[in-house]
Amino acid sequence: MIKLRDLVLTAALAGCGLSSLNAAPLDLASKPEKRKAGQSLIAGQVAGRLPATAPLPPPRPHQETAPSSVPPSAETPGPVLPGNAARGGASPAVPLANIPAPPRRPPQIGLPPAQPAPTDTPASADAPSPALPPAVEQPAVTDLAKACDGVAQMIVKPAVRVPVAGACAVERPVQLEAILIGENRRVTLSPPAVLACATAAAIAAWVRDDIVPIADATGSPLTAIAVADSYNCRPRNRQAGAKPSAHGNGLAFDLGPMTLANKRSLTIRGDGLTVNARQLLKASACNRFGTVLGPGSDGYHEDHLHVDLIPRRPGRGICQWTLPGGDKK
Structure with missing residues (x-):
């Protein structure tokens, strides 16, 4: 009994113009050896009738006029990964997943903040130091x-x-x-x-x-x-x-x-x-003074003359000193 697969194959060959197969059908169901021989004969006839190189389909119209936004690979080569010189054929490509990640940096705990690098070159030991402005002299006691x-x-x-x-x-x-x-x-x-x-x-x-x-x-x-x-x-x-x-x-x-x-x-x-x-x-x-107290003023200045600079309003100064033949004012 002919299997469905054999019928499909026979129909495909007929579509390709293989009349010889139609003229002399094979008894593919008789023996396994005959079935294998028939499959080999069909494959050879198909290979002889098909062209060695199939032509590529024509490009789409919009692809011909649209400018390319990506520069040619020859002008901007991409990064070459280790073991992937490949595209030149030297070594097989290495998947990115197989490249080991670098070890994680330990946390900076308890370390002082980094100091900025000095921008000026340190002066030579022989170079004279810049002159400082003279110190302001403080008055002595x-x-x-x-x-x-x-x-x-x-x-x-x-x-x-x-x-x-x-x-x-x-x-x-x-x-x-x-x-x-x-x-x-x-x-x-x-x-x-x-x-x-x-x-x-x-x-x-x-x-x-x-x-x-x-x-x-x-x-x-x-x-x-x-x-x-x-x-x-x-x-x-x-x-x-x-x-x-x-x-x-x-x-x-x-x-x-x-x-x-x-x-x-x-x-x-x-x-x-x-x-x-x-x-x-x-x-x-x-x-000259805001306060003047002498003999006869208050009983505390009988043998001396007191003068002081206590601030007083104009015309409100104290001038008390009793003189013979007059009053204390």
Whole structure:
């Protein structure tokens, strides 16, 4: 019995124009040997009738006109993988899946951040280092007094152990030792007065311009002034609970007895000074300072003259010193 496969093959040969097969059909079902011989004969006839090389189909019209977006492989060769020189035929292609991946980089834990590489070449050891700008010279402690106004007319030193912060702070504290009068004369302060710089300058100007002419008019040059008080961190009039004194900030000066070259002493109570001289002294003090307290003012300034630089409104200054034949104002 002829199998269906043999019938299909016979029909295919007939379509190819193999008339000899139709003329002499084979008994493909008789014996296996005859079936194999018939299949070989059919295959030979097919091979003899088919062309050796089949022509390629013509290209599609759009492929002929469309420009290629991919450059030829000869101009831009792709990467050559290891063992895949292949396309030249030297070695078989190696699948990408068989290429081992590189080992994973260990995590950077606990390492310091990478420092950027220096961009400049390090200077040679023999090359001179660039010149630095000169340092600003800081004033020494001994130069503090030179910052005071009128220092050319004073002999001053920086005051030591005087606070510059807090309730009893003194701004630029100095120790006023003498006032220069002209080129070859000085009036010494005994003991030296510890004052704020501004107060020292004001006292020096008062002594030089007003007190010296008044004292010299008595017949002998003024040589020394006793300092009743200067810097002193205390309440007013040394009374507990009172407001802080101007002495506590180096703003006050207490004028004591004045000594002349002939050893005579002049006091604000009238020893050696006429009433007219004391009136001139009072006027000069009240003109220069915001507070003036002398004999008859409050009972605490009977033997000296207190002057200070506490700021006061114009016309509100205190000028109290009782003189014979007049009142304390």
